[in-house]
Amino acid sequence: DAKTTQPPSMDCAEGRAANLPCNHSTISGNEYVYWYRQIHSQGPQYIIHGLKNNETNEMASLIITEDRKSSTLILPHATLRDTAVYYCIVSVLGAQKLVFGQGTRLTINP
């Protein structure tokens, strides 16, 4: 079973920052937070992951609260192509498998 809770859907205007929240109150000390997304009819795509420090890459930023019980994925300037289902996953590094929950369906509106 997934160990994360995400809102089922969100909307964001094109060009604005999309902030996707995730609760993982039972996260263990050795578990990482991963984000993947699935654009319609395609395979999931890795976005970013982190342990306790905030992380940034060319796709997004990941903000993890100090108690690590929640995190936020930030897409700084959302485009229509960012419309997808976004999955927040907690997993031990080296766990071999990803446990996907229901995710958040993000719709970017023109």
Next chain:
Amino acid sequence: DTAVSQTPKYLVTQMGNDKSIKCEQNLGHDTMYWYKQDSKKFLKIMFSYNNKELIINETVPNRFSPKSPDKAHLNLHINSLELGDSAVYFCASSQGSQREQFFGPGTRLTVL
């Protein structure tokens, strides 16, 4: 160049038939996976192979048999197909289990 490829993209077959789905990755990864996404869009892992060795088998029926002829390929053979096997099957790969997973485009299996 496609990193993780699957064939066929669509597969329609009758109940009771046997079918195979092929997966190939050209990323040089040593770990490969099969996931199943059902009609409710839940994505669940089925198998994981590391260096051609089965690592994870998530209580998948014996009718499903993965085969890894080499590190670049992980095929999925399904015997006696049932209606409930209808789903999209995704192959994925990673370098070890500590890196992000790269997914293929999926194979949509429809059992009639």
